[in-house]
Amino acid sequence: MQHPAPSxxxxxxxxxxxxxxxxxxxxxxxxxxxxxxxxxxxxxxxxAIAPFAPTADDxxxxxxxxxxxxxxxxxxxxxxxxxxxxxxxxxxxxxAVDGVAFQVTSGWRSSQYQQWxxxxxxxxxxxxxxxxxxxxxxxxxxxVTGHAVDIAPVDxxxxxxxxxxxxxxxxxxxxxxxxxxxxxxxxxxxxEMRTDAAA
Ligand SMILES: [Zn+2]
Numbered sequence: 794m795q796h797p798a799p800s801x802x803x804x805x806x807x808x809x810x811x812x813x814x815x816x817x818x819x820x821x822x823x824x825x826x827x828x829x830x831x832x833x834x835x836x837x838x839x840x841a842i843a844p845f846a847p848t849a850d851d852x853x854x855x856x857x858x859x860x861x862x863x864x865x866x867x868x869x870x871x872x873x874x875x876x877x878x879x880x881x882x883x884x885x886x887x888x889a890v891d892g893v894a895f896q897v898t899s900g901w902r903s904s905q906y907q908q909w910x911x912x913x914x915x916x917x918x919x920x921x922x923x924x925x926x927x928x929x930x931x932x933x934x935x936x937v938t939g940h941a942v943d944i945a946p947v948d949x950x951x952x953x954x955x956x957x958x959x960x961x962x963x964x965x966x967x968x969x970x971x972x973x974x975x976x977x978x979x980x981x982x983x984x985e986m987r988t989d990a991a992a
Pocket of ligand 1: 943971973
């Protein structure tokens with residue numbers, strides 16, 4: 794019995810042109826794979842070492858920016874506790890009658906931003922103990938919960954120190970003339986100030 798001759802198509806070697814095409818494709822795949830690995834490794838490495846920089850979405854108010862309690866589109870103001878914002882707006886209206894205008898220099902802050910401020914202060918004072926007298930930890934800061942607002946300029950601070958209690962607003966740290974919280978009932982008496990953020 795005669796076997797049929799094996800099909801030549803199965804054993805025919807690839808033509809030179811096809812071999813070159815396959816080789817070129819293999820080189821492309823290898824190059825793309827290598828590029829992908831480099832991108833992934835770089836991205837992982839960058840995210841591991843990139844320093845945090847606060848943005849407006851963290852509650853940052855850029856130095857020199859004029860922000861008021863009316864700026865609902867600014868996260869530092871928009872994410873304040875509503876009762877604090879309302880009380881501050883009432884105080885602001887009363888202060889305006891006396892010719893005094895409020896500016897918000899800081900309000901709500903993300904905990905990452907608060908930690909960044911603390912780290913910065915630790916570097917500045919070369920002491921965590923000293924730094925914490927000026928910057929609370931994220932866990933303790935009333936800025937992170939939206940229950941504190943920093944006000945400028947000085948005449949606005951002095952107006953609030955004198956009249957804020959009528960609106961329930963009090964300076965709460967003796968070493969921070971600009972820092973206000975709702976700390977009493979409207980028309981009440983402000984509690985004794987804490988000496989600093991670490992107290
Ligand atoms: Zn403050």
